[in-house]
Amino acid sequence: MIDTRPFRDSKYAKAIAQEIEQLSEGKNIRIVHVCGTHEDTITRHGLRSILPNNIKLVAGPGCPVCVCAAEDVDMAIELARMGHIITSFGDMIQVPSTSSSLVKERMRGADVRVVYGVNEAVEIAKANPEKDVIFIGAGFETTAPTMAVEILRGPPDNFSILTSLKVIPPAMEILVSLEGFNVDGFITPGHVSTIIGTNAFRPFAEKHRVPCVAAGFEPLDVLEAIRMILNQINDGRATSENEYTRVVKPEGNLVAQKMLRHAFYIDDAPWRGLGVIKKSGYYIRDEFARHDARERYDFSPIESIDILPGCRCHEVILGMIEPKECKLFGKRCTPEDPYGPCMVGHEGTCRIHHESGAL
Amino acid sequence: MAIIMCLAVPGRVEKIDGDFAEVDFGGVRKKVCVTLLPGLQVGEYVIVHTGYAIEKLDPEEAKKTLALFDEMARIQAEMDN
Numbered sequence: 001m002i003d004t005r006p007f008r009d010s011k012y013a014k015a016i017a018q019e020i021e022q023l024s025e026g027k028n029i030r031i032v033h034v035c036g037t038h039e040d041t042i043t044r045h046g047l048r049s050i051l052p053n054n055i056k057l058v059a060g061p062g063c064p065v066c067v068c069a070a071e072d073v074d075m076a077i078e079l080a081r082m083g084h085i086i087t088s089f090g091d092m093i094q095v096p097s098t099s100s101s102l103v104k105e106r107m108r109g110a111d112v113r114v115v116y117g118v119n120e121a122v123e124i125a126k127a128n129p130e131k132d133v134i135f136i137g138a139g140f141e142t143t144a145p146t147m148a149v150e151i152l153r154g155p156p157d158n159f160s161i162l163t164s165l166k167v168i169p170p171a172m173e174i175l176v177s178l179e180g181f182n183v184d185g186f187i188t189p190g191h192v193s194t195i196i197g198t199n200a201f202r203p204f205a206e207k208h209r210v211p212c213v214a215a216g217f218e219p220l221d222v223l224e225a226i227r228m229i230l231n232q233i234n235d236g237r238a239t240s241e242n243e244y245t246r247v248v249k250p251e252g253n254l255v256a257q258k259m260l261r262h263a264f265y266i267d268d269a270p271w272r273g274l275g276v277i278k279k280s281g282y283y284i285r286d287e288f289a290r291h292d293a294r295e296r297y298d299f300s301p302i303e304s305i306d307i308l309p310g311c312r313c314h315e316v317i318l319g320m321i322e323p324k325e326c327k328l329f330g331k332r333c334t335p336e337d338p339y340g341p342c343m344v345g346h347e348g349t350c351r352i353h354h355e356s357g358a359l
Numbered sequence: 360m361a362i363i364m365c366l367a368v369p370g371r372v373e374k375i376d377g378d379f380a381e382v383d384f385g386g387v388r389k390k391v392c393v394t395l396l397p398g399l400q401v402g403e404y405v406i407v408h409t410g411y412a413i414e415k416l417d418p419e420e421a422k423k424t425l426a427l428f429d430e431m432a433r434i435q436a437e438m439d440n
Contacts, residue, residue, distance in 0.1 A: 002369050002371075002404055002416065002418060002421070004368065004369070006428075007425075009428075011432050012425075012428040012429070012431070014432075014435070015428065015432035015435040018435050019435065089409070116409060116410050117392075117411060118409070119410055139409075143408065143409060145411070145413070146395075146408070146409055146410070146411040149392065149394045153378075153394075191408060191413065194406065194413050194414045195413065220428060224424070224427075224428070243424075246416050246418070246420040246421040246424060247406050247414050247415075247416050248414070253395060253396075253413060253414055255395055255396070256413065259394075259395070
């Protein structure tokens with residue numbers, strides 16, 4: 001067993017924090033991350049409290065279930081109402097949509113099952129050949145290859161996926177183009193980088209002159225990434241660097257990338273709170289259309305509502321406000337009865353802040 | 360809880376059988392799909408995401424990062440004195 005405890009050692013944390021303080025002296029620095037697990041690490045270990053006040057750490061759109069468009073959830077709900085077996089991740093089934101959620105449909109009698117991964121959904125399809133089994137596949141570049149594996153392996157004919165798969169770099173492009181959105185550096189997501197590689201962020205970093213550093217998920221990983229960003233700023237450099245060298249390669253996982261290209265094409269995709277972003281979604285290629293729920297079923301047109309009245313998730317997703325600035329936070333909107341998507345999953349900024357406040 | 364979140368904990372590959380492996384996470388063994396990591400060997404460490412191994416963990420690189428932290432802690436201690 002590899003001992004990961006040294007990556008939480010307070011002695012090292014103190015040393016890195018001291019260096020961060022020296023490197024950032026006299027500057028106001030705003031660093032954005034785009035990974036819900038990074039927000040979890042930052043909040044759980046109280047990293048904001050050990051950083052100097054002139055460094056602001058902001059959570060961007062890094063939670064797959066939070067940015068999953070309401071129209072995708074509405075389609076999933078319609079499939080559940082058709083009487084098919086619906087499978088998905090545990091947080092995905094709780095995501096509120098225009099009028100319902102998968103978990104609410106289950107209470108009304110729909111067959112909605114939580115699985116750990118897409119392979120379990122394929123097993124359910126094999127065990128129920130008389131039924132249609134649909135996997136609601138939300139995720140980023142990290143999760144997309146798992147679905148590519150199953151599509152390419154050749155699942156049974158009664159199995160299909162409703163993809164809601166997003167590509168991260170185009171969302172970062174949108175963030176930097178927003179008026180009033182200041183960012184001095186990005187902590188890029190560790191496991192997205194595992195698949196696409198740190199090289200994938202280099203054109204973005206150079207074009208926008210914003211340092212990017214891929215980080216792991218231990219507290220010292222995040223602190224070290226901040227230190228590396230500050231070093232780039234002080235050196236007048238802006239490139240894509242790698243803190244998480246024990247796992248991430250500059251070129252990424254080439255086998256996974258090949259499978260992604262084989263199973264999917266990239267096209268425009270709707271993000272909750274951000275609108276349609278060009279070339280930001282993975283869609284199943286025509287040759288596998290029988291396993292693509294979008295092609296396989298007829299959906300009735302519905303006016304999906306991404307952000308329900310009063311909800312400020314879109315501002316939270318963009319890092320424009322803190323969760324507690326929303327009037328519904330902790331009142332109408334709680335983990336037990338989420339009103340907005342950011343209160344649902346363990347990567348949702350509102351959920352993380354609610355739980356850390358409750359500790 | 361079956362969620363999409365990234366797991367930071369690496370597991371050790373104990374047994375490989377085709378597209379699947381038995382991976383040990385500090386005493387808890389799980390069956391993991393290893394299609395994304397051809398050439399994987401027993402004894403190597405992997406990062407697992409929703410039941411799929413997505414990359415190997417390189418213990419030597421982990422040591423290098425920790426050595427860097429150690430050096431920083433040493434320099435800061437010297438400056439404090």
